[in-house]
Amino acid sequence: MGLDAKVESILLISDKDSIKTELKVFGSMVSKKCMSIFKSYIMSKLENCKYDTNNRLHVYGLLKENFELEEYLLVKSTSRYHLTKFRFALHMLPIERLRYAKPQVKRENRICTLCNQCIGDEFHILMECDHHTLKDLRSKYLSLCYAKMPVMCNMTPRGKFVTLLKGNHELIEYSGQFIAEINALFSSNK
Numbered sequence: 001m002g003l004d005a006k007v008e009s010i011l012l013i014s015d016k017d018s019i020k021t022e023l024k025v026f027g028s029m030v031s032k033k034c035m036s037i038f039k040s041y042i043m044s045k046l047e048n049c050k051y052d053t054n055n056r057l058h059v060y061g062l063l064k065e066n067f068e069l070e071e072y073l074l075v076k077s078t079s080r081y082h083l084t085k086f087r088f089a090l091h092m093l094p095i096e097r098l099r100y101a102k103p104q105v106k107r108e109n110r111i112c113t114l115c116n117q118c119i120g121d122e123f124h125i126l127m128e129c130d131h132h133t134l135k136d137l138r139s140k141y142l143s144l145c146y147a148k149m150p151v152m153c154n155m156t157p158r159g160k161f162v163t164l165l166k167g168n169h170e171l172i173e174y175s176g177q178f179i180a181e182i183n184a185l186f187s188s189n190k
């Protein structure tokens with residue numbers, strides 16, 4: 001029964017106790033409907049972020065597939081903290097740090113300060129940058145991930161990037177440490 005039909009049925013009841021019961025059911029229906037609308041609204045906004053590289057939640061939009069609690073949030077580890085902040089673009093990479101420079105630097109000019117070749121965004125830093133320090137870190141942590149999840153070996157760089165940041169409980173220690181080391185590197189390389 002829809003909400004309108006439910007209202008109609010309540011208006012026809014004359015018994016006081018029956019109305020109380022029906023109003024309780026109606027309240028529950030309204031609550032579920034509101035939550036459903038809210039979830040759809042949030043997910044549609046994130047879907048838009050996925051295609052907007054200038055949006056701060058661009059990476060989060062790529063990672064968030066549903067409204068459910070991410071499994072990595074149940075893991076008691078400092079990696080949970082590092083991963084959560086990174087997913088929300090709370091990091092020291094040029095793509096975000098230069099967003100808040102005065103005057104603000106356009107996205108195309110927020111260049112990686114290690115290689116000076118490409119935009120210093122999350123994908124470039126984690127998966128692409130040729131700087132020797134980043135190559136070493138990437139090699140170290142991806143090797144550990146491959147040992148835990150062999151299927152990752154055959155993924156595209158984009159697939160590895162998403163898998164690393166999704167928060168799989170088997171990988172969270174490695175992705176969290178990888179991110180922490182990258183943040184430390186860019187904190188000392190302003």
Ligand SMILES: [Zn+2]
Pocket residue numbers: 112113114115116117118124125129130131
């Ligand atoms: Zn670079």
